[in-house]
Amino acid sequence: MLEDMSYTIRAAVDADVPAIADIYNEAVIRGGASADLEPVSLESRRAWVDSHRPRAKYPVVVIEGPEGAVVGFGSLSKFHQRAGYDGIAELSYYIAGDHQRQGLGTMMVRWLIDAAAERGFTHVTAIIYADNAGSVALMRRFGFIRFGLLPAAVGALDGKLHDMSYWVKALAGGVQSLRLKTGE
Template identity: 35%
Template sequence: MEPHTPIVIRPSRDADVEPMLAIYRRHIRRGVEDSVADTGTPQPDDLKDRRKNLLSSKNPRNKKLPHLVATLQGEVVGYAYVVLFRKRPAYRFTVKHSVYVHHDHLGRGIGRLLMQGLIDASAAAGYRQMIGYIDAENTASLVLHERFGFARVGLLPGVAYRYGKWSDSVMVQRSLGPGTTLPPATEGGMAAR
């Protein structure tokens, strides 16, 4: 990568689906032999449908949920998105995020740029809390989240079985915008219930 080549963060497009799937598949196959069946992996139509749902105004807050890609010289080198943390109305101000970076581009600040983009877009849309789940052995991701003000709020021991062993997940959380210091406003200016 040239030192002056900018990484561009932008909303994802349908044309980005295949490179996003390639990045995702690499992440879930890490350490798994190619002979292992790839069951449950999203397919192009699944990801297109997910993007369409996230970008539509069908969520309870009538706000588009950010779904971003990072590009380098036009090539997708990472992507990130948020989903509602829970579907019930009481949780409508909280999102859960995911960030994926192409394995050839790790350590180049792409995750940092995607994270900042997600935080900014989610706060601008009025969300107040962001949640994440991180593999407890993913030190780089844990450090990145700490740099962005995420606090470790929980440990989920042995919740995943992959690569021949049980894995723990760390739950992290950070406030967005005014967080919990003020009640959320509705479109009419009254506090939401």
């Protein structure tokens, strides 16, 4: 567990799934953080949590606030089904709207990067709306490199197609230097 600013990151348990669904659905409705176009059911979020197997390798965690409420969640997921990609994890994180811009995203991304390294992953990736300035800044802050851009690829509730940016960070034990042309 990681503690900071009276907030704790801990493994998600079944009782956290309703809060995870609420935070995720808030992000869906707000837009710019999920490619889902309508809120998802509690059962589908439970299935998403349960899909992270083995959990010791692919954790789902929550940020618990000082009052005990879940105010964010994150995960490491399998990057690709083909075995050759097993050294790569995809991170994702969501923070409740009224708790954003308080350093919780930074806290979660730091935890996920450390967890990926501890689990022996050589790289960690993220897929982010290219116009999500906060998440893009967070990726840059942690030394991720943008390795791709999928232009006008994802529809959103605003009726527009948005660019998706692809990010990667090499971890200890992995490639020490990524020499990618980022196009930036």
